[in-house]
Amino acid sequence: MRAYYFDDLPGDQRLPHDSGKSVSDETLEAIGVLHWHIPVDEAGGFKAVDAVATQRNYKNRDVIVITKESLGDEYETKIKNFYKEHMHEDEEIRYILEGSGFFDVREHATESWIRCHMSAGDLMVLPAGIYHRFTLDEKNRVRTMRLFKDEPKWIAYNRGIETDTSPYRLDYLKSIEVH
Known part of the structure; x- marks a missing residue:
């Protein structure tokens, strides 16, 4: 993973929208983002x-699987929705099996x-309450394993006054020592 x-x-x-300014692992850890590179075992x-x-x-x-073929007519709508700034009430955990984004x-x-x-091989954990968004890259393909603490769910709460004051957002800010 490159940040x-x-x-x-x-x-x-x-x-890529690359500013040329790299971000260190320490900066990511300071905002609660964890990541590992675990090669995908073909077996x-x-x-x-x-x-x-x-x-x-x-x-x-x-x-x-997020591709034009797998999502059909909903592809462009889904890609735009994933890219809206949002947060979740749970950690978001993704392990890339194929492709990139x-x-x-x-x-x-x-x-x-x-x-x-x-x-492929990158695993990322985003803490509950962090604002984020996702998009494919120019390859337009990713196969991803999603991990969950409880039952699988994916509810995005778009950024706004309600999310800025939600208990999950406030807990996140407390966890990174923002007052």
């Missing part, structure tokens, strides 16, 4: 992913976007 500040220039969201074994799941108490998982996470202190380019 850098988003350049904020207009243009296709699937382009189907996921021992290292299972170890992370056990350590973090993830009980369920599924696999999703971008997770953009909001750095609270500066309101800057940090772009994380992920490809």
